[in-house]
Amino acid sequence: MKIIIDQDKCVASGQCVTAAVDVFDQRDEDGIVVLLNDNPPEDLAADVHQAAAVCPALAIVVED
Amino acid sequence: MSVLVVGASAAGLSTVESLRRKGYREPITVLGAEWHLPYDRPPLSKQFLCGDWDEDRTRLRPDTMLSALEAEFVLGDSAVGLDVERRTVHTASGRELQADAVVIATGLRARVLPDQGGLDGVHVLRTLDDAAALRKDLLEASRVVVVGDGVLGAEIAATARKMGLSVTMAGPQAAPLQSQFGPVVAGLLEELHASEGVHLKLGTAVTGLTDEDGRVTGVRLETGEVLPADVVVVALGAVPATDWLADSGLRLDNGVVCDARCRAAEGIYAAGDVARWQHEDSLLRLENRTNATEQAACVAANILGDAQPYRPVPYFWTDQFATKIQVHGRPSEAAEVTVAEGNLDERRFVVHYRRDRRVVAVLGWNMPKQTRLHRHHLVHA
The missing domain is CATH 3.50.50.60 (FAD/NAD(P)-binding domain)
Structure with missing residues (x-):
């Protein structure tokens, strides 16, 4: 699993962090997405896909 | 089993994506009134209008992801009628589209x-x-x-x-x-x-x-x-695009009225801006981008046999000049507002909205991460 984030598209909603707190975080100053782990273990796959699905800016792409 | 999604915007597309993610492999048809492939609306009043983004950048998904969904997109044709019993949609060009489950995701039309x-x-x-x-x-x-x-x-x-x-x-x-x-x-x-x-x-x-x-x-x-x-x-707001359902027999009252699981009738569901569903003890309709995705996911689950009531924590945001405002929950004019973090003078803060001593909404002004961290006040409320 590989995760690609687009910080230019990100609208800082933080929905991804709510979905997968071990994989995503937000910058303190402006809330833009930060990737904590671009190749997380398989047991987080469902959470990561959920994060990509709920991102309102479509800023997360997951490649299996 | 087959699924027909009426509406090719965020809620419609999210329904398809959720169905596929959940392993549903049977036919899906998406009917869209516009010729455009699914695009995102929030950038229209901002990045697209000012010219920072071109049309391509507003697309919800690139071609590769759309074709991987293996759904048939019927575009440039609008729904003009629904036969609820037969779950058949009639279109402006004379098509008759029939399916085992129909999802109404026709959104809004501007006032x-x-x-x-x-x-x-x-x-x-x-x-x-x-x-x-x-x-x-x-x-x-x-x-x-x-x-x-x-x-x-x-x-x-x-x-x-x-x-x-x-x-x-x-x-x-x-x-x-x-x-x-x-x-x-x-x-x-x-x-x-x-x-x-x-x-x-x-x-x-x-x-x-x-x-x-x-x-x-x-x-x-x-x-x-x-x-x-x-x-x-x-920009006087919008009304649910339900004209085409006037003779369907479905209950229309400021949207398509649904039960707690977003069902308007047997085999008929609604998602996104157009859906007004039974939320706790009243009917609720939300007009925002995140609701389109979340409600569509709930509808997809229910089509596949779950019995999920839809109980979101509403979220929306607005960007104006260099200010980002984010709202979790449902604020109102009558609620009591208190500063929970940051301060108003610095234009960087999180406020709580309270009614009957309960936090009903959290609003952040240029404090995105901190605002999200206050969301739990609503979840446990």
Whole structure:
């Protein structure tokens, strides 16, 4: 699993962090997405896909 | 089993994606009234309108991801009727589309002023084509009047200022978004717009337009004053696009009325802006981007046999000038507002909205991460 984030598209909603707190975080100053782990273990796959699905800016792409 | 999704925007596309993610492999048809492949609406009033993004960048998904869904997209054709018993949708071009489950995701249509029809220079902003037409007109204009003091009106006013136009915002509220945000936050928004050079004509109703040779020349207020304009944007909210369901027998009341699981009838579901579902002890309809995705996911699960009630924590955001406002929950004008983090003077804060001592909403102003961290006050409320 590989995760690609687009910080230019990100609208800082933080929905991804709510979905997968071990994989995503937000910058303190402006809330833009930060990737904590671009190749997380398989047991987080469902959470990561959920994060990509709920991102309102479509800023997360997951490649299996 | 087959699924027909009526509406090819965020809620429609999310329904398809959720069905596929959950392993559903049978046929899906998506009917879209516009010719465009699914695109995102929030950028239309901001990045697309000001020219930072082109049309391609507003696409919800690239071609590769769309084709991987293996859904049939029928575009440029609108639904004109629904036979609930047979779960059959009739289209403007004469198609009859039948499925075992039908998802209504036709969204909203913009409200207009009674006398705006046919006048050049008067716009609404709902679709990509609307936004492109408005942008073209704004590029040649020097004065724009935005009629409407809600989220969309305020965003358009901010974008038009950024484009260098002289901008006036007119609306009935005392301050922009006051009925949603209450006087404290709306007052700060009013200050923001004023400091960025937007002329505010608030607290007064618009009664009509003035025109000359088929082109708008201004906006008339109830006081008799006329605000001169080269371009007028009407942003008076929107109504659920349910005209095509008038004879369907479905209950229509400010949207498609659904049960707690977003079912309008046996085998008929609704998702997104158009859906008004049983939420706790009342009917609720939400007009925001995140609801389109979340409700679509719930509908997909229910089509596949889950029995999920839809119980979201509503979330929406608005970007105006360099300010990002994010809202979790349901704020209201009557709620008590207290600062929970940061401070108002620095224009970086999180406030709580309380009713009957319960936190009903959390609003952040240029504090995205911190705002999210306050969301739990709602979840456990």
